[in-house]
Amino acid sequence: MGFPHKPHPKETVVLSQYFGDADARTYKGWTKRGGYQALAQALKTDPVAVTDIVKESGLRGRGGAGFPTGLKWSFMPKEKKKAHYLCVNADESEPGTFKDREIMRWTPHALLEGTAIAAHAIRAEVVYIYIRGEFTEPWTIMEQALAEANAAGVFGTIKVYLHRGAGAYICGEETALMNSIEGKRGNPRIKPPFPAAAGLFGLPTTINNVETLAAVPHIITRGAAWYKSLCLSNPKSTGTKLFSVCGHVQRPGNYEVTLGFPLKDLIYDMCGGPPAGRTLKACIPGGSSVPILTREETEACLLDYEGVVERGSMLGSGGVIVFDDSADMVYQIMRLAKFYAHESCAQCTQCREGTAWTTKILERILAGQGKPKDLDLLLDLAENMTGKTICVLSDSCAAPVVSGIKKFRGEFEAYLAGKRQVVMV
Amino acid sequence: MPDQLINLTIDGAPVSVPPGTLVIEAAKQAGVLVPHYCYHPGLQVAGVCRMCLVEIEQAPKLQIACATTVTEGMVVKTQGPAAKSARQSVLEFLLINHPLDCPICDQAGECELQDFVFQEGRQGTRYGEYAKRFNPVEDFGPDVLYVPNRCILCTRCVRFMEDVAQEPVLNVSERGDRAFIGIHPEARLDHPWAGNVVDLCPVGSLLSKDFLHKARAWELDKTASICTGCSQGCNISLDTRDEVVVRVRPRPNLDVNRYFICDHGRMHYRWMNRGDRIEAPLIRRDGELQATDWDEAFDRVVGILRGAAEGRKAVALVSPGASSEALAEAKRLLSGFSWTGAFQVVMGEEAPLAGVPNLALRAERAPNATGAESLGYTRDYAAAIAAAKTAAVVLVLDDPDCAVETDGALLYLGTVLGSDAPCRRADVVLPIANVAEEEGTFVNRDGREQRYYQAKPAPGMAQPAAWVLGQLVDAMGLAGATR
Numbered sequence: 001m002g003f004p005h006k007p008h009p010k011e012t013v014v015l016s017q018y019f020g021d022a023d024a025r026t027y028k029g030w031t032k033r034g035g036y037q038a039l040a041q042a043l044k045t046d047p048v049a050v051t052d053i054v055k056e057s058g059l060r061g062r063g064g065a066g067f068p069t070g071l072k073w074s075f076m077p078k079e080k081k082k083a084h085y086l087c088v089n090a091d092e093s094e095p096g097t098f099k100d101r102e103i104m105r106w107t108p109h110a111l112l113e114g115t116a117i118a119a120h121a122i123r124a125e126v127v128y129i130y131i132r133g134e135f136t137e138p139w140t141i142m143e144q145a146l147a148e149a150n151a152a153g154v155f156g157t158i159k160v161y162l163h164r165g166a167g168a169y170i171c172g173e174e175t176a177l178m179n180s181i182e183g184k185r186g187n188p189r190i191k192p193p194f195p196a197a198a199g200l201f202g203l204p205t206t207i208n209n210v211e212t213l214a215a216v217p218h219i220i221t222r223g224a225a226w227y228k229s230l231c232l233s234n235p236k237s238t239g240t241k242l243f244s245v246c247g248h249v250q251r252p253g254n255y256e257v258t259l260g261f262p263l264k265d266l267i268y269d270m271c272g273g274p275p276a277g278r279t280l281k282a283c284i285p286g287g288s289s290v291p292i293l294t295r296e297e298t299e300a301c302l303l304d305y306e307g308v309v310e311r312g313s314m315l316g317s318g319g320v321i322v323f324d325d326s327a328d329m330v331y332q333i334m335r336l337a338k339f340y341a342h343e344s345c346a347q348c349t350q351c352r353e354g355t356a357w358t359t360k361i362l363e364r365i366l367a368g369q370g371k372p373k374d375l376d377l378l379l380d381l382a383e384n385m386t387g388k389t390i391c392v393l394s395d396s397c398a399a400p401v402v403s404g405i406k407k408f409r410g411e412f413e414a415y416l417a418g419k420r421q422v423v424m425v
Numbered sequence: 426m427p428d429q430l431i432n433l434t435i436d437g438a439p440v441s442v443p444p445g446t447l448v449i450e451a452a453k454q455a456g457v458l459v460p461h462y463c464y465h466p467g468l469q470v471a472g473v474c475r476m477c478l479v480e481i482e483q484a485p486k487l488q489i490a491c492a493t494t495v496t497e498g499m500v501v502k503t504q505g506p507a508a509k510s511a512r513q514s515v516l517e518f519l520l521i522n523h524p525l526d527c528p529i530c531d532q533a534g535e536c537e538l539q540d541f542v543f544q545e546g547r548q549g550t551r552y553g554e555y556a557k558r559f560n561p562v563e564d565f566g567p568d569v570l571y572v573p574n575r576c577i578l579c580t581r582c583v584r585f586m587e588d589v590a591q592e593p594v595l596n597v598s599e600r601g602d603r604a605f606i607g608i609h610p611e612a613r614l615d616h617p618w619a620g621n622v623v624d625l626c627p628v629g630s631l632l633s634k635d636f637l638h639k640a641r642a643w644e645l646d647k648t649a650s651i652c653t654g655c656s657q658g659c660n661i662s663l664d665t666r667d668e669v670v671v672r673v674r675p676r677p678n679l680d681v682n683r684y685f686i687c688d689h690g691r692m693h694y695r696w697m698n699r700g701d702r703i704e705a706p707l708i709r710r711d712g713e714l715q716a717t718d719w720d721e722a723f724d725r726v727v728g729i730l731r732g733a734a735e736g737r738k739a740v741a742l743v744s745p746g747a748s749s750e751a752l753a754e755a756k757r758l759l760s761g762f763s764w765t766g767a768f769q770v771v772m773g774e775e776a777p778l779a780g781v782p783n784l785a786l787r788a789e790r791a792p793n794a795t796g797a798e799s800l801g802y803t804r805d806y807a808a809a810i811a812a813a814k815t816a817a818v819v820l821v822l823d824d825p826d827c828a829v830e831t832d833g834a835l836l837y838l839g840t841v842l843g844s845d846a847p848c849r850r851a852d853v854v855l856p857i858a859n860v861a862e863e864e865g866t867f868v869n870r871d872g873r874e875q876r877y878y879q880a881k882p883a884p885g886m887a888q889p890a891a892w893v894l895g896q897l898v899d900a901m902g903l904a905g906a907t908r
Contacts, residue, residue, distance in 0.1 A: 346604035353518035356602035384514035
């Protein structure tokens with residue numbers, strides 16, 4: 001459901017069915033709508049069998065990486081020697097992404113139910129729900145919902161903590177998130193060890209995104225086969241996904257579609273396309289960290305993990321940022337780079353220095369002081385910032401720069417030739 | 426028995442190492458130094474500088490040698506184009522905000538940034554004319570200055586204070602390229618082992634105030650020695666310039682002090698450079714000590730020893746900082762007498778390094794008390810002083826403030842004469858070398874015999890105490906006497 005819009009006929013409404021329905025927020029309202037039946041069913045099922053159902057459904061991580069969820073769960077030690085932890089990544093900070101926020105705002109119990117099922121499947125004793133610091137309203141709602149759920153005994157003996165972030169983008173990275181919960185600086189950790197071996201407090205941990213967990217109850221009640229059947233293109237991408245559309249469209253918002261849905265239809269049909277008189281220029285399909293698509297690529301792109309890769313980008317978090325022909329791509333890319341320069345945790349050399357240097361060069365180009373070699377320098381820096389650091393923040397800064405220069409080189413060259421200068425507002 | 430060794434190839438050289446070895450350590454065994462900054466064998470792995478990226482066959486991308494453990498059949502390449510270009514780019518990134526003030530930097534000449542840029546870096550910069558990041562110098566503690574502009578944020582200092590000293594007063598403050606090493610606003614870097622952060626810093630960012638602008642690294646001569654600050658026996662290097670000790674640094678010994686020394690030991694060197702030394706043998710002539718040559722001085726000592734009646738008492742009051750060799754010769758020299766030997770140890774506060782077992786600045790502030798004890802010297806100094814009153818011969822070894830009074834002959838071997846010290850009443854004064862001027866052995870508190878070497882010449886005619894006493898033993902015909 002495209003809250004605040006009415007659902008569009010082309011949407012497949014599963015997760016967003018109750019967006020805008022305040023009564024669904026309460027425990028009572030949620031159970032009235034069939035909530036917590038999946039949990040009851042799961043608790044009667046062996047944890048391994050629950051994991052197998054999720055594996056069979058084809059559900060993949062909705063936080064960005066698209067790792068198969070059931071497979072991730074199965075990485076937890078078979079023989080239980082230590083306490084198991086479940087982390088819920090509700091630190092949705094990827095620019096252009098606001099789907100988890102809506103899940104927590106409208107259907108907090110969907111998340112809690114999915115969380116309880118996951119905790120059962122991985123045999124976790126403790127759950128941490130790490131909520132982005134800026135999410136004031138979702139925080140209040142989640143607090144309330146958790147209190148209700150605990151009062152109703154949803155989690156049994158499992159201890160659930162809500163943990164509030166302090167505003168760092170990097171804390172959405174799973175190991176940085178764990179450091180943050182542990183009270184340390186939110187720096188990503190070197191892997192291995194992976195969380196399933198040594199995660200939060202050094203104990204076996206599974207970490208899942210909000211949207212991923214919210215999908216789990218549906219899979220339990222309606223079955224893996226049903227979920228698997230939700231597929232419009234590649235069979236490796238199943239189910240529905242929320243796409244947060246922002247930028248130059250007439251009706252921005254969250255839209256839920258079956259994976260494999262054409263990006264073109266999302267932008268034009270559901271969101272009404274660019275404002276009147278404007279044409280589509282470019283699109284970032286998966287949150288700010290993924291390569292930019294041109295109009296042609298956008299219009300040919302199918303929204304699933306493989307389809308977007310085929311067009312040269314990534315599905316990522318599903319944050320669709322749309323640019324029309326009024327957008328200054330050089331400025332947009334500078335703005336993205338500046339974000340990463342600001343958010344770099346400062347551990348790895350390439351990221352700490354590279355994000356800032358990239359930003360400086362882009363600012364210099366915008367100010368009309370670019371040098372002929374700047375584009376080659378930017379591309380070389382981007383190459384040096386890709387695949388060489390602990391986490392992918394550095395890669396994320398490089399991705400829009402590389403794709404931007406490749407696809408919109410003319411705009412950069414206009415600045416370099418002094419034919420264009422930005423009006424900084 | 427250790428497990429089966431793991432076999433791998435590094436730059437074409439086959440090596441076999443125990444399981445769990447890090448690639449960077451295995452590479453050392455293959456004779457390959459993988460350039461690195463954040464890695465230090467005495468600290469926890471951080472994996473942040475990304476300098477040690479190497480190619481590993483079958484790995485999809487470059488891996489950091491400091492956090493990758495060896496596997497059977499692994500093929501590591503450090504000199505491929507991908508690894509070389511990754512290192513070059515890290516160096517370029519590290520240099521964009523570095524002030525390049527090497528001419529006035531204490532680290533110059535022993536700086537890993539200099540070394541690896543020289544070895545691997547680009548010609549020239551592509552950074553352009555941007556202003557570099559600037560932060561003022563900060564006073565971190567009694568001996569440590571922080572120069573943030575030179576910092577490469579390897580976090581060795583942070584990890585040392587956190588994991589080894591276990592007094593986490595340092596941190597990384599701010600983020601991105603604004604980051605710097607911060608200190609807790611209410612804390613000082615005054616932990617008894619804090620000085621190690623200066624050694625650990627691979628660049629000139631953490632500096633010792635004591636060594637500030639004192640010498641250029643390439644002017645220093647380094648000599649393996651043993652710290653005399655306490656009974657731990659930390660392995661050190663005495664760094665001298667123009668025959669003056671200007672700095673003490675730790676020398677790695679995994680069994681004694683790993684990579685560290687305490688600040689007490691680090692500062693315990695100025696006395697080695699004292700100018701008020703005894704430079705010639707002195708004998709009492711006409712009631713006054715007068716300079717002479719070694720032959721006459723030896724003759725006088727032999728005369729005194731021969732003149733003393735057989736079977737009478739002799740007392741040796743020695744410094745627990747004397748070498749085992751000197752202590753043994755002193756005992757042998759007096760072997761014809763009814764012998765008492767004793768030493769006294771200055772005591773202080775014990776200061777352990779929490780993260781390393783059995784490593785502390787020991788309360789016993791002398792390097793060779795165990796060696797002296799094993800040779801038969803006792804800690805009952807008061808009894809020895811009392812016995813000295815009626816002894817025929819009293820030998821004082823390097824203990825100028827020793828409150829000795831005797832009716833017999835007083836022989837003093839020392840480096841200095843206190844102005845109104847009892848040793849000024851000696852019949853013979855023999856000038857000896859100090860620890861920096863001789864070679865010898867100390868036995869630490871755990872019974873470990875450790876050798877130290879000569880770092881600079883002794884002044885004037887001074888000679889190592891072991892040599893002086895050995896000459897006397899020969900002259901007395903006691904060379905065969907048991908010790």
